[in-house]
Amino acid sequence: VPTAGRVELRDVTFGYPGAERPVLDGVSFVAEPGQTTAIIGSTGAGKTTLLSLVSRQYDPQQGSVAIDGVSVSDLGRHEMASVVGLIPQKPYLFSGTIGSNLRFGRPEATDAELWEALRVAQGADFVREKTHGLDERVSQGGTNVSGGQRQRLCIARALVARPRVYLFDDSFSALDVATDARLREGLGEATAGATVIIVAQRVSTIRSADQILVMDGGAVVGRGTHDELLESNETYREIVES
């Protein structure tokens, strides 16, 4: 099992273009390969923004974002796709077939690999039910795929690409608890050795994470395991109790 994909943010400050105040202020953390780092925090805390810096949709105004010691600003677009797999909070599909969507990050993937990724992502059943299976057409705003199915296809797409770093942005909150548990159990195996960062709302989703970062107002206000944070962090306790 290859272990690489160490993510390191150092003193990152970022504001959206044209905005007066920064959205992230002095954020530092390390996410290790083979581990799950969970991020929790209230709406608007800056969780999605943080992931967008790791996947280099934006560059920080100050500080650095590095993967395995290389600044993400030195990675080309194509390289980036094989290093980081982002499952966005609002999952999107490209116009094309289910298969072409799943192969986006690794065009040479076999059908068997697509089905295996779908199985892990809890999406194999509904694709099998489609008349044309992997060749079923989908469109960006298409209605033949539900929101939840879209999310599973995006998870499968990331798995097919086999990146070193997985970024799950609130990908599990809409699932029922049983599917959530099944999905994450399979993911644990499929992503073994990689660096996994999960933004989540449910405490049950992040309880077992190796490290939890608590975000508030664009800053990391707590870090530790579930038990450590329960003991020491007021913001975390409020989230857990709400």
Ligand code: DUT
């Ligand atoms: N923001 C912008 N422009 C954008 C995106 C976000 O100004 O294109 C602001 C909104 C918010 C802050 O940045 O005040 C952080 O937003 P983000 O989406 O990162 O927050 P979140 O922690 O992901 O919130 P949620 O839990 O609702 O997804």
Ligand code: MG
């Ligand atoms: Mg968000």
